[in-house]
Amino acid sequence: MDIEQFRKAGYQAIDRICDYYYSLQNRDVVPRVEPGYLREHIPLQPPEEGEDFQVIADDYHKFILPGLTHWQHPSFFAYFPTASTFEGMLGDLYASSIPNPGFNWLSSPACTELENIVMDWSADLLGLSSAFHNASGIGGGVLQTTASDSALVAVVAARSKYQRAHPTAKMEDLVIYTTSQTHSLGAKAGLILGLQVRSLDVKLEDELALRGEVLRTALEEDVGRGRRPFILIVTVGTTSTGAVDNMPEIREVAKDYPDLWIHVDAAWAGMALSCPETRDKLYLEEINAFADSFCTNFHKWGLVNFDCSTLWVRERRNLTEALDITPVFLRTKQGDAGTVIDYRNWHLALGRRFRSLKLWFVLRSYGVQGFQKYIRRCIDLNQHFVKLIQSSSDLALATSPSLALSVFRVVPKPRSPSPSQPPSPPSFDSLNDLNRIFYGRLSARHDIMLTQTSLNGMFCVRLAVGAAATTEEHIEGAFRIVESEANAAIETWDQ
Ligand code: PLP
Numbered sequence: 255m256d257i258e259q260f261r262k263a264g265y266q267a268i269d270r271i272c273d274y275y276y277s278l279q280n281r282d283v284v285p286r287v288e289p290g291y292l293r294e295h296i297p298l299q300p301p302e303e304g305e306d307f308q309v310i311a312d313d314y315h316k317f318i319l320p321g322l323t324h325w326q327h328p329s330f331f332a333y334f335p336t337a338s339t340f341e342g343m344l345g346d347l348y349a350s351s352i353p354n355p356g357f358n359w360l361s362s363p364a365c366t367e368l369e370n371i372v373m374d375w376s377a378d379l380l381g382l383s384s385a386f387h388n389a390s391g392i393g394g395g396v397l398q399t400t401a402s403d404s405a406l407v408a409v410v411a412a413r414s415k416y417q418r419a420h421p422t423a424k425m426e427d428l429v430i431y432t433t434s435q436t437h438s439l440g441a442k443a444g445l446i447l448g449l450q451v452r453s454l455d456v457k458l459e460d461e462l463a464l465r466g467e468v469l470r471t472a473l474e475e476d477v478g479r480g481r482r483p484f485i486l487i488v489t490v491g492t493t494s495t496g497a498v499d500n501m502p503e504i505r506e507v508a509k510d511y512p513d514l515w516i517h518v519d520a521a522w523a524g525m526a527l528s529c530p531e532t533r534d535k536l537y538l539e540e541i542n543a544f545a546d547s548f549c550t551n552f553h554k555w556g557l558v559n560f561d562c563s564t565l566w567v568r569e570r571r572n573l574t575e576a577l578d579i580t581p582v583f584l585r586t587k588q589g590d591a592g593t594v595i596d597y598r599n600w601h602l603a604l605g606r607r608f609r610s611l612k613l614w615f616v617l618r619s620y621g622v623q624g625f626q627k628y629i630r631r632c633i634d635l636n637q638h639f640v641k642l643i644q645s646s647s648d649l650a651l652a653t654s655p656s657l658a659l660s661v662f663r664v665v666p667k668p669r670s671p672s673p674s675q676p677p678s679p680p681s682f683d684s685l686n687d688l689n690r691i692f693y694g695r696l697s698a699r700h701d702i703m704l705t706q707t708s709l710n711g712m713f714c715v716r717l718a719v720g721a722a723a724t725t726e727e728h729i730e731g732a733f734r735i736v737e738s739e740a741n742a743a744i745e746t747w748d749q
Contacts, residue, residue: 255307263307270315271343275326278723282700283327285320292321323703328723331732332703334493334522334554334659335720337628341619342559345612355605359594360586362608366595369397369610375617376564379625380527380550383542386566388595395566396573396600397609401521402439404549404565407573407601409443409485412515412546414576416484419513425449427482431472433464433499434710435492437519452476458710461653462495464488466503473511485515488545490536491523494707494716496656498523501537505544515546521563522718524550526633526657529626546572555658555720557628558616562609574599628722632658635719635729642733648740652709658719661707663689664740669749680749682712689713692743702735 255263295317325336356365373395374387388394398404409430417423430451432440444451454472456462473483486508488499508514518541526532527550533539541548547567552558567573578599580589588594598604620628636658643649643662650665665685668677680688693706693715705716717732 278327281324283324283330283703284700285322286700287321326721328721328728329702330721331717332705334718336553336560337555337557337720337722338559339557339616341615342612345615346559349608349611356608357598357604358586358596359588365608366597368614372610372614379622381533381538385568393568394570396597398563398565398601399561400563401519401549401551404563405439405519406443408517408547411572411576412485415572416513423482428484429476429481431486435462435494435497436487436489437493440487462497464499466507469504470507483514485517488516488518490518490520495653495661496659501540505540516544518545518548520550522554523657525555526629529629552613558613562613632719636660638726639729652714660717661714663714664692666744684749686713688743688747691747692740695739695743702732
C-alpha cells in the first residue's frame, strides 16, 4: 500500500467506523456465534501472494464484526466498562503512525516528555498529592498496559526494596497480602514471581472491605511464624461489588509495619476521584498519606481507549533500583547524566507504546469539567437503576451500590405452597439455585450483557454503567429485561 492508497483506505476506514457507531444501538450486544466459528470463514494458512486491501477490509466487516461483543453498546453492563472516545481512537491512530518503542528519552523525546506531563495532569485530575507528581523529582507516574502489570511492577519494586533492607531474607518467607475480593492480579503476581500470597477473608457485614483487625491478626500470626510481610494490595473499588478496603484502619496497622509496601489498586473506581464529592468515600486522604503506589485504569471508566493503566509511586527510585538493567547499547548521554526519565526502567518490557498521546487528547478535549460530568452521569444512571431495583418486590440489592455499579439478586416475596400453609422463606441454597436460573436466562440473551459474581457463596448479578451512549432509556430497558427474566426464573424454580 502506498501513501495515496493509504489515504483512500484510511478515509474508508473512518467512514466505516462512523457507520459502525451509528449502527451500534441496533446491533446485538453479544454475538450469535459459536466457538470456532471463524475457522469456517477464513483460510487456515496465510496467503502465498499478497491480497487486495479492499478485500481484506471487506472481510473484516463480513467475518470479524459479527463475532465481536460490543463493549461500547449502550446496553453493555458487564464487567467494568471500557469507555472509549473518538479522541482516544485518534490518539491511537496517530501513535500507530509513528511506531517507535519509546523506551528511553532519546528514542523519541516527545514520548517521554508528554507522558511525564500528562501523568502529572492525571494526578491533578484525581487529586493525588504532589508527592506522586513527576515534577516532584522523587515520586512519579508512568503508563502501564494494565492494572495487572501495574500490580506486578509494584510487587517487584516492593520485593526489591524489602531485600535491600533485609539482605538475609529468604524469598520463600516473603508474603503478598490480598483479600478474597482482590482482583486475581494479586494471585497472579505471586504465581509469576514464585511468592506466597495470603488472601484475607472479608465479611458481607463489612461490605466486603478489609478491616484493620483482620490485617493485624494475619500479620502478627505470620511474623510469629517467621514469615516476612512485604506488600499489601489494598483495593479501592473491588471487581465484584466496588468495595473499598478500610484505609483509615489499614493505616493504623501499617504504622507498626514500616516495611509493608501499600499498593492501592483502584483500577475502576479511581476515575471517580476526579469528582471531589467522592474523594472521602474512596479515602483519597489516606492514599495521599501512606500509599507507596497507586494504580487506576483510564481504559476502564476514563474515556481512554484500551490500553491505558496509570501507576504512580511515591519514590521512583524503588522502580529503577528494581528494574534498571542498562547494557552499553542502551546508554545515552541524558540517561547517564540523570537529567531525564528513561521509562524502560519503570515497567517490565523495554519497548512501550506511545499511550500518553491518547490520554492527552482525551483530557484536553473533555477538560476536568467534561470528565467529571461523564463520571457523574454514570453514577446518576446507576442510581436510577438502584431505585428501580428498590421499587421491585422480587429483586433486591445484595450490597450497597458503589458509584456506577450495582449488585443485585432475585429475592422473591415468600409464597405459600398452599392456601392453608403460611409462606416460608427459601433456603440459602435454594435462593442461589433461583439466581443461577435467573442469570442463565439473562446470559442467554443477546440484547444485553451483565456479569455474575459470588459473594462469600451468595450468587449475584452485577450491572456496571459506563458506555458513553447509555441513557436513562437503556437503564429502564435493562430493568424491564431483568424484571421479566426474574419473573420467568421464579416460575420455573422448584423451591
Ligand atoms: N483491579 C480491579 C479492581 C479490576 O476490577 C480489574 C478488572 O476489572 C483489574 C484490576 C484488572 O485490570 P487489568 O485488565 O487492567 O489488568
